[in-house]
Amino acid sequence: MTTHRVAKDVSSLELADYQRAVRVLLRNPLITDAYPDRGSLPLVRRWADQLRTDLHETLGYRLVTTANTARLLRVQDELDVTRPARTRTDRPFDRRRYAYLVLTLATLGRSGTQIALSELAESVGADATRVDGLGLDTENKPHRDAFVDAVAWLEARGALALADGSAADWANNPDRAEALYDIDREIVFALYRPSRVLQHLRSVTALLGSDHGFAQGQETQRKAAARRARRLVLERPVVYYADASESIRGQLRHASLAEDLERLTGQSVERRAEGVAIIDTSGRLSDVRFPSGGTPSQAALLLSARIARHVAEDAPPRLPAPTAAERDEAVAARIDAGLPVRGVLGELSEPEPTRPQATAETAAYPFVTDAWLGSAMKELNDAYGAAFAVAWRGDPGRLLREAVDLLASLRLVAKVEGGVLALPLLARYRGTTAEVRPRRKAATLFDIEDVS
Numbered sequence: 001m002t003t004h005r006v007a008k009d010v011s012s013l014e015l016a017d018y019q020r021a022v023r024v025l026l027r028n029p030l031i032t033d034a035y036p037d038r039g040s041l042p043l044v045r046r047w048a049d050q051l052r053t054d055l056h057e058t059l060g061y062r063l064v065t066t067a068n069t070a071r072l073l074r075v076q077d078e079l080d081v082t083r084p085a086r087t088r089t090d091r092p093f094d095r096r097r098y099a100y101l102v103l104t105l106a107t108l109g110r111s112g113t114q115i116a117l118s119e120l121a122e123s124v125g126a127d128a129t130r131v132d133g134l135g136l137d138t139e140n141k142p143h144r145d146a147f148v149d150a151v152a153w154l155e156a157r158g159a160l161a162l163a164d165g166s167a168a169d170w171a172n173n174p175d176r177a178e179a180l181y182d183i184d185r186e187i188v189f190a191l192y193r194p195s196r197v198l199q200h201l202r203s204v205t206a207l208l209g210s211d212h213g214f215a216q217g218q219e220t221q222r223k224a225a226a227r228r229a230r231r232l233v234l235e236r237p238v239v240y241y242a243d244a245s246e247s248i249r250g251q252l253r254h255a256s257l258a259e260d261l262e263r264l265t266g267q268s269v270e271r272r273a274e275g276v277a278i279i280d281t282s283g284r285l286s287d288v289r290f291p292s293g294g295t296p297s298q299a300a301l302l303l304s305a306r307i308a309r310h311v312a313e314d315a316p317p318r319l320p321a322p323t324a325a326e327r328d329e330a331v332a333a334r335i336d337a338g339l340p341v342r343g344v345l346g347e348l349s350e351p352e353p354t355r356p357q358a359t360a361e362t363a364a365y366p367f368v369t370d371a372w373l374g375s376a377m378k379e380l381n382d383a384y385g386a387a388f389a390v391a392w393r394g395d396p397g398r399l400l401r402e403a404v405d406l407l408a409s410l411r412l413v414a415k416v417e418g419g420v421l422a423l424p425l426l427a428r429y430r431g432t433t434a435e436v437r438p439r440r441k442a443a444t445l446f447d448i449e450d451v452s
Contacts, residue, residue, distance in 0.1 A: 003256075004057040006263040009050060019266030021047045022054075023285045025063070026234070026265070029072040032158040032187055044070045058260055059234065060209075060227040069190040075209040077228055078324060079331040080235070082409035083287055087149045088156070094146070095338055099134055101150040103127045105192045108159065108183055117170050117179040121147055144171045151181075159187040204335045205328070226251045230261060233269065233276050237286075237410045238425045240275040242363035243324050252276050274424035290410055295392040299380060300403035301432055304412055306376045308430035311366040311422050318364035321414045321421050365414070365421040373400060373419065 010018045021043045028036045031044055044051065048065050055061040055072070062073040084092035085101065093101070107123040108115070118138075124147065125136035137143050148171045154160045160181040169177035196206060209228075229251035232239045241249050251257060258269035261278060268279045280286045291301040310316065322330075377400040385393050392399045404420060407413045412429075413420040 004054075006054050006058060006260050007050065010047075015263075016266060017043075018047050018050065019264070020284075021051060022264055023266070025051065025055075025070065025072050027285060027287060029074060030157060030187075030191060031070040032184075032190075033068055035157045041068070041070060054264060058227070058264060059231050060224075064190070064193075066186055066190065068184075068186055071190045071193065073193065073195075075227075075231060076207060077209050077231055077235075079204065079208070079328050079335070081331055085153055088152055093149070093153075096134070096143075096146045097149050099128065099131065100124060100136065100147045101153060102192075104147075104150050104154065105159075105188060108154075108185075108188045109192065111183055113183055113185075114163065115181055115183060117148075117151065117165070117167055117181065118174065120151070120181075121174075138174050141171070144174065147171075154188075154191075155181070157187065157191065159184055159191055202336075202339070203332060204339075205332050208328075221247075226254070226257070229254075229257055233257065233261060233278060234265075237412075238275050238277040238423075240363070240411075240424065242274070243321075272424070277425065288406075288409065290406070295389045296399065296402040296406060298384075299377070299388070299392075299399050300406045301429060302380050302384065303373070303376060303400075303403050304407060304426055304429040305432035306380070307368055307373075307413070307420075307422050308426050310368065310372065310376075311426075312430065316366045316368060319367045319416065319421060320364050321423070322416070365423055367416070367419055367421055368413075369419040373404065377403070 007015060007018055024036070024040045025031065025044055028040065031040045033041055045065065048063065048070070052063045052065075055063055060075045064071045064073060085098065086092055087097075103124045104120065106127065107120060111120075121136060121138055121144075125138065128134045128136040135143070136147060148167045151160060151167060155162065160183060163180045163182050165179035166177060167179045170179050201207070225247045229239075229244075229248050232244070232248070233252070239252060241252060244252060252275070253271075257276070258271065261267070261269050265278065265285060267281060267285055270277050270279050278285070280289075283289055291297055374397070377396050381388070381393065381396045381399070388399070404413065404415065407426075408415050408420070410425075412423055412426045414423055
């Protein structure tokens, strides 16, 4: 049996530069001349051959490069709602914006080299009327805003380049304003690379990685399990042993996993009794930094310390956490509820692939009630509200929801009916303290120190 060695042909002097290319590509699966910046595409192209080999052998990912793009085609093992597309004001896309984004890509794929925004809206609107409950009414301001958000997302990645006019002016008054865009068809086609014919699918789960029922030898299965274990550690904030199947648990505990990922990314892999996590000391691998600036993140950090102390001192009751399969099932049900069944070709629909069911260990975690969380957030607001942004200070309920959502996305807590479960990684922040410094007239200073 031969074992692949990560970065085999990279010298020790160049390893840091290669690892920087890996981190850039993992964080930005589409890279163009200008996105995410001018230096990323030359960096990735320099290491393209080694990246292509390592990412495939280690993770099962495929790197596709063209003259002006680099596209990383990932394998999706589970449904993830923690990394949505976002508007330029950092608001997550809703269903309408996602639908307009895909329909806009479809229109651009059959367009020439330029298109007016009103023409693009007309074409997308014609397609949108075929989807029950969607539509695109250019007389409707929320519809125009959602459409312009989708266009702006494509513009940020270089698929569209504004040649004249203003999309914001068109959104405010489409009768008196217009915008003209140049279309980069290479980027359009790099962006939209579906792995399945969507009209043949009856569930979003068909887009997830699977063995498709093929018979596999023992060595092939071991290699597939090793790749999936590496992907989980790379893609999740933390992987708990209790949340993985027996075959994956074995791979998570294997010494080669940490060695491969550390040499690939340049980040350290931390293994504890409960699970495994990559520690992103560079701040350039994770798409969400924690702790970070902003009131929701600050409140989430303070709340995590309160929860950890409550668990240690009050020993609340323990409840089992939802398994990965149960989480996927719940998310799939929400997504499938919006599937335009009228567009699915029943006679050509693909059967859902056979996916191995994880036999997870039974694990129970401390249960923290919604009432306790609400009381804790009120106390935090009273103690540190002077350091919170004004928009959040008067709405502790909304701040609590945002803080809990952030903690859940980081797998520090698991949301359940009536409260949350405190997961093991939360203990990392049990010694967090905060100091509110005197406020300046133009800014709020909020310093957080982790003394754990």
